[in-house]
Amino acid sequence: MTSNTHVVVIGAGLAGVRLARRLGELGTPALLVGDEEHRPYNRVLLAEVLAGRYAPEVISLPAPGGLVRTRVTGIDRTARQLHCADGSSIAYDTLVLATGSNPVLPPLRGLFTADHQLPEGVHAFRTMDDCLGLSKAVRPGVRAVVIGGGLLGVSAARALAVRGAQVVLAQQAERLMERQLDPNASRLVLRHLLDLGVEVHTECRVRDVRCVGGAVRSVEMADGYALDADLVVLACGVRPRAGLAEQAGLAVRRGVLVDDELRTADPHIHAIGDCAEHDGTVYGLAAPALEQAELLAELLAGAPHARYTGTRALTRLTLTGRASPFDLAAFGETEPRPGDDVVQLADATRGTYRKVVVRDDRLVGGVLVGELGTVGALARAWEGAEPLPDEGSLLHLLTNDGGS
Numbered sequence: 001m002t003s004n005t006h007v008v009v010i011g012a013g014l015a016g017v018r019l020a021r022r023l024g025e026l027g028t029p030a031l032l033v034g035d036e037e038h039r040p041y042n043r044v045l046l047a048e049v050l051a052g053r054y055a056p057e058v059i060s061l062p063a064p065g066g067l068v069r070t071r072v073t074g075i076d077r078t079a080r081q082l083h084c085a086d087g088s089s090i091a092y093d094t095l096v097l098a099t100g101s102n103p104v105l106p107p108l109r110g111l112f113t114a115d116h117q118l119p120e121g122v123h124a125f126r127t128m129d130d131c132l133g134l135s136k137a138v139r140p141g142v143r144a145v146v147i148g149g150g151l152l153g154v155s156a157a158r159a160l161a162v163r164g165a166q167v168v169l170a171q172q173a174e175r176l177m178e179r180q181l182d183p184n185a186s187r188l189v190l191r192h193l194l195d196l197g198v199e200v201h202t203e204c205r206v207r208d209v210r211c212v213g214g215a216v217r218s219v220e221m222a223d224g225y226a227l228d229a230d231l232v233v234l235a236c237g238v239r240p241r242a243g244l245a246e247q248a249g250l251a252v253r254r255g256v257l258v259d260d261e262l263r264t265a266d267p268h269i270h271a272i273g274d275c276a277e278h279d280g281t282v283y284g285l286a287a288p289a290l291e292q293a294e295l296l297a298e299l300l301a302g303a304p305h306a307r308y309t310g311t312r313a314l315t316r317l318t319l320t321g322r323a324s325p326f327d328l329a330a331f332g333e334t335e336p337r338p339g340d341d342v343v344q345l346a347d348a349t350r351g352t353y354r355k356v357v358v359r360d361d362r363l364v365g366g367v368l369v370g371e372l373g374t375v376g377a378l379a380r381a382w383e384g385a386e387p388l389p390d391e392g393s394l395l396h397l398l399t400n401d402g403g404s
């Protein structure tokens, strides 16, 4: 069967759904093709589903009109046609790749069974299926090992601990969330996890997954130390899902290369979200994915001058729930260069920490833990990149929470 649609979007994740909705509102309906069997959902909230705070349907995204559930397996650029796993073909005039990321699977011995599957009990943490699989397996007292101490690993460890698992987090780097946070903020995240009963090992490399009868039993560290495990979560980062683009001969570096119109070298094909690389950057975050979707909708609906110039993306982690809520936000450069000014406010008792880095009178980065009342004003000052009027205004930005 061949259907004919003007704009076709591959991927019904955050970027694809936002684009299709905006295009619908602007009078240019699009066909969305997605390979997950669930209703489109907000991936950012999966940890809250795993923690038991939200039921899966609570994080559903408002469904756009035309959604086809199948996996696109090939792009024929000459015929402008997609080939799908269910045998169907879909014609396009304009194609948008919004295929997201794949989890990075670390090179561990024993990670795959003879038929190239992950052993029973070993899960990535990217999709609703991963989340439901983990959720089914977690019970009070279950021994879980989370491999990776970035944003994803920290969220997974916390969610599993809230569900009563005995969690060990193994982090290769010397501290948690080292890509976003400075050492002080990392220490507060560590303290939060320790308070929840999570055992954290830093500078620790896992080298082996041991299984019995196809199910995981333990993981072994590089120094030979073994940890018993009923569950293992792989949280070792993500990689843009760019295979389709590569097979179709489009330029791919880390992600699918796009220009300021979010267009690949083929004028009929665009890319947005985690799979796209713009000006040397693959963001891997929700805010840029949504901003790119909004901008591309404008362009495709006929606004010829819209241009994407990059997103100043704030990383935000909200770990709520019955047990001690914990919030953090980080943006820009959180470590000063020589000559930068730094303002820090720390309250050890309350576990709060605020820090901003200023260069040549401009805010270049900051990190807030435990107290986010000022995050909106700080983010605006950072995004605007306007000179700060004076030092007093900086302190005001850091402390004035608008009365909340």
Ligand SMILES: Cc1cc2nc3c(=O)[nH]c(=O)nc-3n(C[C@H](O)[C@H](O)[C@H](O)COP(=O)(O)OP(=O)(O)OC[C@H]3O[C@@H](n4cnc5c(N)ncnc54)[C@H](O)[C@@H]3O)c2cc1C
Binding pocket: 010, 011, 012, 013, 014, 015, 016, 033, 034, 035, 036, 043, 044, 045, 046, 047, 070, 071, 072, 073, 098, 099, 100, 101, 125, 126, 127, 152, 155, 241, 244, 272, 273, 274, 275, 284, 285, 286, 287, 289, 315, 316, 317, 318
């Ligand atoms: C647990 C978790 C927590 C996160 N927390 C945060 C956070 O706190 N803050 C933040 O900014 N970001 C966070 N992220 C990252 C954020 O979710 C992503 O940046 C965002 O989802 C990117 O949107 P996207 O539409 O590009 O990709 P995705 O949301 O991954 O959507 C891509 C979709 O395309 C589908 N697809 C791929 N290939 C095909 C194909 N060939 N055919 C059909 N369909 C296909 C995929 O199955 C998927 O449904 C988190 C991610 C995870 C997994």
